[in-house]
Amino acid sequence: NAGVTQTPKFQVLKTGQSMTLQCAQDMNHNSMYWYRQDPGMGLRLIYYSASEGTTDKGEVPNGYNVSRLNKREFSLRLESAAPSQTSVYFCASTGTSGTRGETQYFGPGTRLLVL
Amino acid sequence: ILNVEQSPQSLHVQEGDSTNFTCSFPSSNFYALHWYRWETAKSPEALFVMTLNGDEKKKGRISATLNTKEGYSYLYIKGSQPEDSATYLCAFTKTSGAGSYQLTFGKGTKLSVIP
Numbered sequence: 001n002a003g004v005t006q007t008p009k010f011q012v013l014k015t016g017q018s019m020t021l022q023c024a025q026d027m028n029h030n031s032m033y034w035y036r037q038d039p040g041m042g043l044r045l046i047y048y049s050a051s052e053g054t055t056d057k058g059e060v061p062n063g064y065n066v067s068r069l070n071k072r073e074f075s076l077r078l079e080s081a082a083p084s085q086t087s088v089y090f091c092a093s094t095g096t097s098g099t100r101g102e103t104q105y106f107g108p109g110t111r112l113l114v115l
Numbered sequence: 116i117l118n119v120e121q122s123p124q125s126l127h128v129q130e131g132d133s134t135n136f137t138c139s140f141p142s143s144n145f146y147a148l149h150w151y152r153w154e155t156a157k158s159p160e161a162l163f164v165m166t167l168n169g170d171e172k173k174k175g176r177i178s179a180t181l182n183t184k185e186g187y188s189y190l191y192i193k194g195s196q197p198e199d200s201a202t203y204l205c206a207f208t209k210t211s212g213a214g215s216y217q218l219t220f221g222k223g224t225k226l227s228v229i230p
Contacts, residue, residue, distance in 0.1 A: 004158075033217075042222035043159075043204070058217065090158060103149065104218060106158035 002026055004107035006091050012113045013081045021076040021110050023091030030095040032074035033058075033104065034066060036087040043090065049074055081114045088112070119207050121221035128195050129229050135191045136224040138205030142186035147208040149218060150179050150190055154201045162190075162203075195228045202226070 007022045023032065033048040035058075045058030049068040063085060065077045074093075078085055088111050092104040120139040128134050140148060147166045151159040163172040168183040176193045192199055202225045206218040 040222065043220040045217055045219075048217060103161040103164055105161070108158050 004091055004093055004105050006089075006107040006110050008110060009108065010111045010113075012115065013078075014115050015082060017081050018077065018079050019081065019112075020078075021089055021091075021112075022073070023075065023107060024073045025091075025093040025105070026072065027093060027105065028071070029093035029105075030071070031093060032068065033092040033094075034064075034074070034076045035090045035092065036060065037090060037109075038087050046076065046089075078112075081112075083114045086112060086114045119205060119219050119221040121203075121205055121224050123224060124222070125225040125227070127227045127229060130195060130197060132195050132228075133191065133193045134195055134226065135189050136203060136226075138188045138190070138221055140186050140188070140205070140207040141209070142184060144209040145183045145186075145207070146210040148181055148183075148188050149206040149208070150188070151204040151206065152201050153204055153223065159204060190224075192226070195226070197228045197230050200226055200228045 004025045030051045034046040035043045036046055037043050044060050046060055046064050047058055047066040049055045052068055052071045055066050055068055067075045088109050090109050091107040094102045094104045122137050147164055149164050150162040152162050153159040163179045165181040170181040172179050178191045181188045190203055202223040204220055204223045206220045208218055
């Protein structure tokens with residue numbers, strides 16, 4: 001049982017390049033989330049998927065797109081990377097029963113540097 | 116955007132000292148309050164989820180209380196040890212409306228325990 005896994009662990013991009021961050025969970029969770037963590041800002045929600053087939057914007061969605069590929073996988077895409085997107089990205093999942101207030105389980109994070 | 120405030124931002128204590136920190140959140144539309152422990156270079160790990168006014172939770176030397184009427188929660192650490200050094204995050208879930216399946220995080224309290 002690996003929990004929440006993320007790839008890659010670290011990536012360097014040039015401004016304007018695109019990339020996809022991958023996230024998968026093996027806990028049969030319904031909901032999945034993408035956060036970014038910046039110094040002094042805490043964790044901010046980019047996008048989430050409350051259940052398979054649905055996605056919604058969070059607090060800071062601009063410059064990102066997401067795909068809920070199936071129940072296990074939720075990817076985050078940067079179409080044209082900008083230096084402001086340099087951050088640590090965390091994927092999380094929750095909800096075997098689909099109720100609110102359940103604990104979120106986090107992946108190990110992806111460190112992204114945009115030059 | 117919901118406002119979740121944590122204080123202090125950072126804290127240095129001697130090994131063996133007891134300490135506590137505060138999380139403030141909107142008292143209206145409350146569903147759940149979460150505490151997470153986040154060690155450097157790792158991912159956040161859940162400590163507690165509390166939903167009822169007056170809830171108290173305990174895990175070893177760490178405990179938490181909840182006051183939903185006034186919108187605050189305290190996290191207590193008794194007899195701090197160096198391994199308690201981490202950032203402690205609180206997060207809020209609301210009852211209904213847009214974003215009710217999301218966690219809104221505070222910026223955290225960074226605890227350093229000096230041996």
